Amino acid sequence: MEDELNRYCGIDWAEDHHDIAIVDAGGTLIAKKRISDDLAGFTELTRLLTEAGDTAEEPIPIVSVTFRRIKNDRLAAVGWVWAASMVMNSGPAQQHYRQRRQRGDRHAPAVRHLFNKMLGQLYHCLQTRQVYDSAKAFGPLIEPEPTTAA
Structure with missing residues (x-):
């Protein structure tokens, strides 16, 4: 049952924006958003992570795709x-x-x-x-x- 609570965040890194996706262990999309490459975008990322259950004790793992x-x-x-x-x-x-x-x-x-x-x-x-x-x-x-x- 614990795996169902796990969340994962993927960031598709680009020059002027970044695409964020947060999914659960089964691959169900929890949140999806394009953010800007600035303080406002970083603030939006932390908000999305917090809403998805990110905490200091149980952080959501983040994977960044920068080069394919x-x-x-x-x-x-x-x-x-x-x-x-x-x-x-x-x-x-x-x-x-x-x-x-x-x-x-x-x-x-x-x-x-x-x-x-x-x-x-x-x-x-x-x-x-x-x-x-x-x-x-x-x-x-x-x-x-x-x-x-x-």
Whole structure:
């Protein structure tokens, strides 16, 4: 029963304002407010915390979100491995990579472009409830024209 009384405060920190959310242990929203980045905003934060049950004996834990890059770094790391493995296998993804290279992209930008394209296609599949099909995602394979020796 004690967990039901717990409260948590999250602050999404920005340059000129901060978004505050106080929730209980079950995730139910207790309070939500955008405050200014000044004394008035800090006063409003302390008022919200007090109303939610914050005391010196049992303070409400506060988590501040100031930088979201970690998720982007994780996604980029996974994407690099995923796209690089697609380049090693024959098929539309490898052809897409090779076309990017022929257009002048170096290896890293070509892999990054491939990952962005694959991620966009998977997002489309989720939104439209379609099964991923690389032929639809990248189009049909185009055989390179043979080069003739002069």
